[in-house]
Amino acid sequence: MRSETIEHGRKKREVFTFLILAVLIWPFIAVGVVAGWGFIIWMYYLFTGPPGPV
Known part of the structure; x- marks a missing residue:
């Protein structure tokens, strides 16, 4: 009986952790990467000029 309650609590923690990662953290990381x-492309064009024939 005790191992079932421990397992249930662990599963709840895993679901909570997954939801925090999926809903809060990964969207911010994705937006930050993009x-x-x-910003890198913008700075590159600032120093080298736009692409294409001049």
Whole structure:
């Protein structure tokens, strides 16, 4: 009986951790990666000029 309650509590913690990761943390990481990539491209064009024939 005791091992079932421990297992149930562990499963609840795992679901809670998954929801925190899936709903709060990963969206911020994804937005940060895309924004960072855009910033890198913007700085690259600032120093090298736009692509294409001049």
